[in-house]
Amino acid sequence: MPKPPVRTPRRENSLSRERIIDVAIELLDARGEGGLTFRALAERLATGPGAIYGHITDKSDLLTAACDAIVARTLDQVPAGEAPADAIRAIALGMFDAIDAHPWVGSALSTAPGDLPVIRLMERLGQPLRELGVATQAQWSTVSVLLSYILGVAVQNAANAQFARATETDRSTYLGAVAAAWSSLDAAAYPFTRDVAPQLLAHDDRADFLAGVDLFLKGVAATAASRPVPTASR
Amino acid sequence: MPKPPVRTPRRENSLSRERIIDVAIELLDARGEGGLTFRALAERLATGPGAIYGHITDKSDLLTAACDAIVARTLDQVPAGEAPADAIRAIALGMFDAIDAHPWVGSALSTAPGDLPVIRLMERLGQPLRELGVATQAQWSTVSVLLSYILGVAVQNAANAQFARATETDRSTYLGAVAAAWSSLDAAAYPFTRDVAPQLLAHDDRADFLAGVDLFLKGVAATAASRPVPTASR
DNA sequence: ACCTGAACACCGTTCAAGT
DNA sequence: ACCTGAACACCGTTCAAGT
Numbered sequence: 001m002p003k004p005p006v007r008t009p010r011r012e013n014s015l016s017r018e019r020i021i022d023v024a025i026e027l028l029d030a031r032g033e034g035g036l037t038f039r040a041l042a043e044r045l046a047t048g049p050g051a052i053y054g055h056i057t058d059k060s061d062l063l064t065a066a067c068d069a070i071v072a073r074t075l076d077q078v079p080a081g082e083a084p085a086d087a088i089r090a091i092a093l094g095m096f097d098a099i100d101a102h103p104w105v106g107s108a109l110s111t112a113p114g115d116l117p118v119i120r121l122m123e124r125l126g127q128p129l130r131e132l133g134v135a136t137q138a139q140w141s142t143v144s145v146l147l148s149y150i151l152g153v154a155v156q157n158a159a160n161a162q163f164a165r166a167t168e169t170d171r172s173t174y175l176g177a178v179a180a181a182w183s184s185l186d187a188a189a190y191p192f193t194r195d196v197a198p199q200l201l202a203h204d205d206r207a208d209f210l211a212g213v214d215l216f217l218k219g220v221a222a223t224a225a226s227r228p229v230p231t232a233s234r
Numbered sequence: 235m236p237k238p239p240v241r242t243p244r245r246e247n248s249l250s251r252e253r254i255i256d257v258a259i260e261l262l263d264a265r266g267e268g269g270l271t272f273r274a275l276a277e278r279l280a281t282g283p284g285a286i287y288g289h290i291t292d293k294s295d296l297l298t299a300a301c302d303a304i305v306a307r308t309l310d311q312v313p314a315g316e317a318p319a320d321a322i323r324a325i326a327l328g329m330f331d332a333i334d335a336h337p338w339v340g341s342a343l344s345t346a347p348g349d350l351p352v353i354r355l356m357e358r359l360g361q362p363l364r365e366l367g368v369a370t371q372a373q374w375s376t377v378s379v380l381l382s383y384i385l386g387v388a389v390q391n392a393a394n395a396q397f398a399r400a401t402e403t404d405r406s407t408y409l410g411a412v413a414a415a416w417s418s419l420d421a422a423a424y425p426f427t428r429d430v431a432p433q434l435l436a437h438d439d440r441a442d443f444l445a446g447v448d449l450f451l452k453g454v455a456a457t458a459a460s461r462p463v464p465t466a467s468r
Numbered sequence: 469a470c471c472t473g474a475a476c477a478c479c480g481t482t483c484a485a486g487t
Numbered sequence: 488a489c490c491t492g493a494a495c496a497c498c499g500t501t502c503a504a505g506t
Contacts, residue, residue: 015489015490038479038481039480042491047491048490048491048492049481049491049492050481050491050493051489054490059480110344110390113390113397119416122426122427126427126430127426130426139430139433141433141441141442141446143430144442144446145383145442148390149386151389152383152384152386152387153386155389156347156385159344159345159347182348182353189357191361192361192373193353193356196356196373199371199373200374203374203375207375208378211375211376211379212378215450217453218453219448222453222455223452249470273497276472281473282471282474283472283473283499283500284472284474284501285470285472292500293500
């Protein structure tokens with residue numbers, strides 16, 4: 001077998017932005033949001049904390065880059081070419097599952113509003129929204145709404161995951177405690193919350209999330225239907 | 235004029251949970267999320283950092299309590315007795331304005347999912363949702379969706395405010411920079427984002443937020459209309 | 469019983485000194 | 488040119504010592 005041509009001799013495990021981001025993702029997945037530390041990072045990279053600053057500018061830069069890597073991977077795996085409403089559902093669910101697997105992505109997404117991860121997501125959601133007939137001047141506000149909703153769910157999932165990690169309670173006992181607290185609220189002041197507490201126990205986060213996307217799509221459809229027929233560019 | 239009866243002699247400026255929360259709100263408003271520090275708090279309260287722990291359990295406890303004070307005030311000021319859809323709009327806008335005035339409330343809200351501030355908000359939103367005819371078994375998921383949306387907008391506003399504070403840029407130059415960055419993205423990969431960049435410059439956060447609430451209400455109306463007529467309990 | 473504030477165990481970030 | 492790691496300027500939280 002012929003030997004491969006001699007390449008520029010890359011040092012094994014040399015420090016690079018990519019490798020830093022990979023290790024950061026490992027740490028975040030293994031230890032949660034609080035686990036990403038320059039000292040822990042340096043230890044795993046077998047270097048000093050200062051060396052990292054040669055490749056990243058900031059902790060928030062690092063967090064955004066790690067978040068972007070997950071978002072890019074996730075969106076790549078969502079199949080293209082579906083009907084617009086189904087495409088939106090698929091993208092939204094893909095993000096939900098990604099954030100479920102990497103809860104820290106939820107809070108990372110929220111810290112960088114106009115940055116690359118959000119841009120990627122906006123782009124993928126915007127194209128099917130156009131196909132649904134959203135008026136040109138309403139396209140910004142419509143994606144914004146959908147992005148805010150996805151972000152809101154993401155942040156809540158992140159908060160729940162962090163709370164679970166901090167208190168070492170599992171999901172069902174946690175939900176049980178919250179439902180119990182809600183059920184014992186003052187009946188006159190909190191009738192709705194009391195009534196809805198049992199539903200909290202039985203609910204399915206993923207299904208609820210999808211219900212919100214569907215509600216949004218219904219609203220978009222109702223809005224598109226009620227405005228003058230757009231002259232299709234064919 | 236008869237003197238008031240002698241009361242238990244309260245020391246002026248004595249340390250109390252309420253006073254700690256008030257000062258915490260002052261600090262958060264004046265210096266942003268990062269400005270709430272036990273040392274700064276202790277200084278303003280003319281005491282040591284340790285003394286605070288006699289009245290609060292935690293920093294997150296303090297943040298949630300401060301958030302709850304704002305939410306309670308805000309909801310108290312929203313007039314009651316309107317038509318259900320208008321009531322929802324009024325509550326949502328009240329929260330928007332409160333978070334606009336106190337951006338840290340956005341992130342504080344997100345850290346305490348099942349806690350008092352969220353319960354207050356859920357209760358106020360849930361009652362008009364019932365009046366709109368949302369099916370009993372769908373009430374939990376429907377409020378959840380609306381809460382997630384409001385939370386998502388809140389978190390984004392908080393992030394924007396924090397970014398503005400950190401970089402000392404004002405809103406319009408910030409938006410200008412983001413819009414410019416979006417406009418110079420690769421045309422083949424990011425057509426939607428490029429097209430929508432000008433709308434970013436001209437947009438009105440509050441109007442966009444309300445557009446989302448309206449979209450949600452339209453979706454709820456469409457869902458309620460398409461299901462069997464509920465047997466009204468009269 | 470309550471306050472006090474030094475001390476502990478961490479952070480992110482910098483920068484002189486090394487190679 | 489790049490890494491190294493001690494040092495700086497902070498954190499939240501605790502707890503012996505005071506009153």
